[in-house]
Structures are given as structure tokens and as C-alpha cells.
Amino acid sequence: MKLILKLIAGIVLGILIGLFAPAWITQTLLTFRDLFGQLLFFTIPLLILFFITSGIAGLPRDSGVLLGRTLGTAYLSTILAGTLAFLVAAVVVPMLASGAGATPPPEGEALEAFFEIEIPPLFGIMTALATAFIFGLGITATDSHQLKTLFDQGRDVISKLLVAVIIPLLPFYIAGVFAELAAAGTVFETLQTFGVVLLLSIALHWAWIVTLFVVAGLQAGRSPLSLIRNMLPAYFTALGTMSSAATIPVTLQSTRNNGVKREVSSFTVPLCATTHLAGSTITIVACTVAVMVLHDALAMPTLWDMIPFILMLGIVMLAAPGVPGGAVMSAIALLTSMLGFGESAVALMIALYMAQDSFGTAANVTGDGAIAVMIDEAAGDQTPGPKSS
Template sequence: MKLILKLISGIVIGVILGLFGFEWMIKSLLTFKDVFGEFIGFMIPLIILFFIASGVSKLGNDSGKLVGMTVGSAYLSTLLAGILAFFVATILMPFVASGGVIPEESSGLAGYFSFEIEPVMGVITALVFAFLFGIGMAKLQSEYLIRVFDEGKNIVELVIKKIIIPLLPFYIAGIFAELASEGTVFDTLQVFGIVLVVAIVTHWIWLTIQYVVAGSLVGRNPISLIKTMLPAYFTALGTMSSAATIPVTLKQTKQNGVKEEVANFSVPLSATIHLSGSVITIVSCTVAVMTVLDGYSVPNFFTMFPVIAMLGVIMIAAPGVPGGAIMAAIGILTSMLGFSEVAVGLMIALYMAQDSFGTAANVTGDGAIALLVDKFTSKLKS
């Protein structure tokens, strides 16, 4: 919650400076925005590389069917959640905002200077590299390389926690100072609240679908199953981390009748790979940003489906820190949808404002995944 308050403060300060500040103050903030935006772009391939490679290397060769069912169920849930979010957002967003209210590129003040920080590799290259080495390390059980990628993951996570997250409010302030100086900020802000409500409502629609399916398969009341998982939901609201909520998710999942050996495996794995709530938010915010920004048009389903499919894969790169999912997703948004710096800044602000709700939807859905895996493993054994 402290981070959300800081981000809101950044938005308020940016708007005030953009409307009433001295020119040198605005230009200083825009300079920081430009430089920090380059740094974020530099870090994205490293986030993808180290987090995916490290995560895949832990899958190993044991309990292949259990791994396959958990990974397959989690990915299918994430994919279908993204598709649901796309249709909900494309139906509602045109009623919320009219297109072309925000200039795509700055036509007003600019920073004092800017420079380019070239990433060490492209997003797709990092993704292929990560899976290649992750699968190879899992098969060969290469302890040395696993340690190397684990240490790289720790370094990248440290950068996210100590540099990117603390400085995000200033970056967001720069984005909104630019919008305010151009006279378009209030068109953006009036969309924000509605987008967040749409995303949260879609979370609960998808959670209901998940537990209706799981409940029908295991012969249990879905409302009772969701009620049991509520402690995990509210814990995630406070921690904003799927990983930090694992103990509570595990406890509540077992209370729902999932066998201990299945819960002990599927819940920690799902905390890493099942991010349906996060994808719902990213897709909802993507449609909203493309609706209000000049120069964009909301893509059709066949254009958006590959993006949603890639988000389902790249979410494995989301670390257990606030904002990890959107940091990993920026590469997809820029490479596949052509998002500019303004679009990326709005995405970060929108996503971070409800990160805790997306995380809560993720971990609550993990309980449904565990129920499905438990049912399937029981059938296989019988």
C-alpha cells in the first residue's frame, strides 16, 4: 500500500508541476524520465533471461506428469483469462474514452538531454536464450550454471527492489508532468478509475469461472471453495507478492481437500507460473491505453491473441516483487504493439495502482489449479 500511495503522490506532483511549475523544474523531471526510461528498457531483457532460465531450471525431471498438468493448467488459465479481459475491455473501453485525446509524442517541453542505453539483447532473443538454457540446465542438472543464473536472478531482483521500484514515482511524475504541460492529463485521469474497476471486476469473473469448473469436477460447492481461499486473497492484497503468500495459499488449499503431496508441489509452482490476474490487468490496461492515445487503434482479436499468448509465457519472468509482471511485459508491449515511452509510462502507472488486486487473483486462482491437478492425479492413479 505504501508503494501505491507513493505512485499516487508522483501523479499528483507531476500534474501540479506540469500545470503550475517553473520551466526548469518540468525540464529536470522530463530529463529524469527520459534517462530512467532508457534504464528500464536496458533491464527488460535481463529480467526475462535470468528469471525464466532460473525458473525453468527448477522444474527438473521428476514427477513429469504432475509438472505437465500443473504447468498446462496454469498456462491455459492465464491464456483464457487474457482472452476474457480483451473482450470485456474492448466492449467497455469505447464507452469510457474517445480515441485520440493524448498526443503520442511530446509536442511541448523536452528534457535537457537524453541518451540511449542499448540493451544487451532483444526481448525475443532473451526469451529463446532463457528457455534454451533453462531446459538444458533442468535436463543436465548443471549445478554450476544453475547457480550462475540464480545469482543473476538475485542481482536483477535487487535492482528492481532497490532502484526501479523506489524511483518509479519520479518516473511516473515525469510522465504526468509532460501530459499536464500539454493539457491532456485530465483526459487520462478520468479513464484511470474506470479501468481499474473493470480489471478488478474481471478478476472476480474469472475466479468464479475457475472455481465453478473446479467445483463441478470435484463435486464441491464453488462458493465454499472460494470462501476458504479468501485468507490467501487478503494476504496477497497486503504483501503484493505471490511468493510471500505461499504459506497461506498452501494452508487454505489443503483445507479445500487437496492432498498434501499435490498441494506442496502445485501451489509453489503455480505461484511462479500462474498469473491470470496479472494478465487480466495488463490486457485491460493495454486496451485502455490504446483507446486514449492518438496514433493507436485497439487491435482485433487475431492481432491481440499472439500478444496474450506471449504474456502467458513471459509472465514466468515476473519476480516476487511488486511490479515484476509489468516490467517483464513491457518488452512484449513495445516489440509486438509498438508502445512508446508515453504508452509504457501509462501502463506502469495503471498496473502498479492495482498490483495487489492482480496478485490476489493470482494466488486465489492457484487453489483452483491445485484442485484440478489433484483430481487428475487421482484419476491417473486409479
């Protein structure tokens, strides 16, 4: 929650600077934003390469049927949730945020950074993704411990960069975005859209949570409301931690309170913490629609245009770093390569997503409990041991 407060402070500071500060202060902030953006875009391919490779190579291999069933259920939930989010957001956001397009200021009046420095990425996004899958699957097939260690250590380096540099500086980056919007006179329309998307995302999160637990309840012969009530401690813990990984102990206890066998919960909960991202997908897709509404240069895609994006999103977010904002950092690759997002659109996307990241994480974690119930019922007596009560 501290990060959310810092982001809100960054938004307020940026608006005040853009509206009232001398031009040179705004330009200084824009210069920082541009430099930070270069670092961010340089880091994204490395994040994709190391995190996805490490995630695939680290999947357990000795529980074939249970593994396949859990991964399949988690991926299907993520894709269906993203599709639902697009269908609803594509109708609701343009209707409620009408007139909020980001119209550029007249020629010659736009403030610019004092200077620019380009830091080209080592390789492209799709190159990083393809390489990650080749090495991830190859390490699993060959049981190469040295390569796995290499990618695990690379993941730790990028994670350290995120935690120590990128995440702490995000509020200043967001301040630069909103300073430019304020100077251009479009900031209040943007904030209106932010409010619409926040409320819409939370509503969609709970619609999907209820859907998952209705399915789980029908399969287990249990009351969905009772199952959801037992998962509420995990939901509220995730709101505070903004991390599925950090919430695992509470999620485990909550799923066991729902009668899931210890052997099943101990396998499915940690796995779903990095592979079931339905809540984050809902947030990302809804925010994507909002940014496209705000940017006249971005045309609203059709469902058939978005399906490949959503399918890839469910893969790219695999083993997203256990830090706040990890999902959207991974998604930037697809936003730029598949939907044509530029730097200003990406900056708005980060601001919009990070402001509601904790709610998406809470939805992920709560949904993990429903998947655990489904897998437990499907496993039946194949996993011995009494159910925890």
C-alpha cells in the same frame, strides 16, 4: 500497499508540477524520467534472460504427470483469462473513455528534457527470450549445476536492482509522466480512463475467479462459494503483500482447508505462484487496451493480433520476479516488440498497471486454489495420504 500509496503520491505530485510549477521544474522531472527510462529499457532484456532461464531450469523434473497437468492448467487459465479481458476491454474502454485520446500540444509548446543519454541494451528482447529458452531447457536436459548457479545469481543481481533502485524510483518516473500530461492538458482524460480500467479489471478478476471455482467445484462435487470462502485469507493477504511468493504460506493453508491433499498442495501452490498469472494477464491486457485508447498513434489490434501477444505473455511472465510489478516489467518486452509501444506508452502502462497490481496478484493467488482442487481431483489415489480438513 505502501508502493501503491507512493505511486498515487507520484501521480498527484506530477499533476501539480505540470499544472502550476515553473517550466524548468517540469523539465527537470522530464529529464529524470528519460534517464530512468533508459535504465529501465536496458534492464528488461537482462530480466527476461536471467529470470526465465532460472525459472525453466528450476522446474521440478521428478513428477512428470503432475507437473505437466499443473503447468498445462495454469497456462490455459492464463491464456483464456487474457482473451476474455481483451474481448471485454476492447468494447468497454473505448465506449466509457470516449474523447480521452492523448492529443499532443501544438508545435513548439511541448516541454522537453534538458538533455538525453542513450543506453542501448546489450541485446534485443526476442534474442533474450530465445536465449532464455535454449539455456533453460538445456540446463534441465544436461543437469548443469554450474550454469544454473550462474543464471540464478544473475537473477539475484537483477532482482536486487529492481528492489533497490527501479521500484523505489518508479513514483518519480510516474510523476514525470503525469507532469508532461498535465502540461499538455490531457491529464484529466487520462485519469478518467484509469478509473474505468481499474473497476473493469477488478470485475474481470472476480468473473475469472468464479469461473475457475465453478469448474473446480463441479469436478470435486463441492460448493464453489464454499471453496472461494476458504481462499479469502489468501486473497486479502496478497492484496497487502503484492506478491504471490510472499503469500504462499497462507495459500497453502487455504487450499488445505479446501480438502486438497498435503502432497498435492505442497507441489501445486509454489509452482502456480510463478506460472499461474491469470489475474496479472487480465490487468495487463486491460491496461494495454486503455493505453492504446489514450495514444492516437497506437491502433487498436484485432483479437487475432492480440492472441500471439497473450500466448507469449503467458510464457514471458514465467517466474516473474517476486516483487511488486514484476509481471509488467516482463511484459514491457512484448509491448515494445509486438504492439509498437514507445517510451511514453510504456510509462503510462507501468503507471496504470502498478496502481492495481495488488488486485491482479490477489486474483492469481485465489485462482491457484482452484487449480489445486482440480489437480487434486485429477490425481485421485495416485498421491497417497489423507486429505487435510
